[in-house]
Amino acid sequence: MEIIYLHHPYQEEEIPNEEIVLALGYFDGVHTGHQAVIRAAKKEAEQRNCKLAVMTFNQHPSIVYKKLDAESMKYLSILDRKIELMEALEVDYFYVIDFTYDFGTLRPQEFVDQYIVGLHAKAIVAGFDYTYGPKTIADMAHLPTYAKKRFDIIEISPQVAENKEKISSTSIRQALDDGDMQKANRMLGYLYQFEGRVMHGDARGRELGYPTANIKVGKQIRLPKTGVYVVSIEVQGKWYQGMASIGYNITFEENRDKTVEVNIFDFDRMIYGEKVKVRWHHFLRDEWKFSSAQELITQLEKDAVDTKSYFMAHPEEMMNEAID
Incomplete structure (x- = not known):
């Protein structure tokens, strides 16, 4: 091209x-x-x-x-x-x-x-x-x-979804704002994806036993709603399963900037400075404020189980790298 x-x-x-x-x-x-x-x-x-x-x-x-x-x-x-x-x-x-x-x-x-x-x-x-x-x-x-x-x-002529709703960029933006990744991805015809660069964070996830890649994304990229998601992430040309958080880490501190953090499954390498791609599969839950670190760890354990269950039920989504 x-x-x-x-x-x-x-x-x-x-x-x-x-x-x-x-x-x-x-x-x-x-x-x-x-x-x-x-x-x-x-x-x-x-x-x-x-x-x-x-x-x-x-x-x-x-x-x-x-x-x-x-x-x-x-x-x-x-x-x-x-x-x-x-x-x-x-x-x-x-x-x-x-x-x-x-x-x-x-x-x-x-x-x-x-x-x-x-x-x-x-x-x-x-x-x-x-x-x-x-x-x-x-x-x-x-x-x-x-x-x-x-x-x-x-x-x-207008293209419509299965529920007869008109397919449009406006509808997809609203779906992202609602965390409805299934609707957004159906209308897109592929998994919503954007790229960013891995930057240093506060290492809180590593302390909790769930190390995360802190992804810095461009200001003009539209993020899905705040919450926890099933994602896949491409690092150095290979895709990995993971779970991601879009939010403010409200359990530990107020008035923080919004961050995008990905816990990559079966991965233990330092990748600071790497450019990565993240695909957004499914919304798991809203961002919650926990009363203790242990309460958060317990929830992260459940999130990890739910994420792996999702991929087991939808193995085809790990193959979706481009427009069908």
């Missing part, structure tokens, strides 16, 4: 001189609804014997439109993760547009001329709710007017 970063206005020589089928969307999470768009575009590209391209942005459009703080945005998939998922979907060209004010205020006709026709798209594929400017004049219904028969338009 070739990644092409564009800043508006781009130079013509930055664009590969070949016809493409272009999938359009922001694709936060690259969930099953997004995958339907990209797979439809891939099928169309194969039928036309041309390359599959996907366009996204380096930051959420609301940062420009709503003047939000870029550092405060929380993503289901930061750009590096989105690149991994696009590679799994066998995308040929991945366009990453720098979403600036100048780009965001393009008129609909300018966007179509420069970022669809200008990219040599012979067909575009997008979800029913895709917009490229103000919704009242830049939705899918208006796109044929701007296209002027220069490219074909394939619109993908």
Whole structure:
């Protein structure tokens, strides 16, 4: 996959001189609804014997439109993760547009001329709710007017879950906020995952007999709700089972920063400084304040049993490394 970063206005020589089928969307999470768009575009590209391209942005459009703080945005998939998922979907060209004010205020006709026709798209594929400017004049219904028969338009209808709920990034964010990993992972089509770096902690877990890797994650990564989880963690290319805590260690001290800590099963190595990946399988319980260290140890023993039982009941989840 070739990644092409564009800043508006781009130079013509930055664009590969070949016809493409272009999938359009922001694709936060690259969930099953997004995958339907990209797979439809891939099928169309194969039928036309041309390359599959996907366009996204380096930051959420609301940062420009709503003047939000870029550092405060929380993503289901930061750009590096989105690149991994696009590679799994066998995308040929991945366009990453720098979403600036100048780009965001393009008129609909300018966007179509420069970022669809200008990219040599012979067909575009997008979800029913895709917009490229103000919704009242830049939705899918208006796109044929701007296209002027220069490219074909394939619109993908809403994708729904088994309970008929629309699959969306918003629904997945809410599921993470609720700790409902089963719902989030079903809608994603893979296990929710992000990476971080192992940093020194206060060694409290080791003192309790449950040493943890203290994972420092990026500020823009969306964490599931506070609590204890069944997780798997990749260390130096190998996946291990474990249990994780997202919380504030309230048993021992008040007003601490939120941490992500993973107790890795069958593992006894110093890995400070290592970059790791964590997959989130199942929510076990909320974060509780215990009256003593022994009470906490007793609960951790139960959490470990529950975690191992979960993996015994769901062995297939240790094999889920990418989009199905």
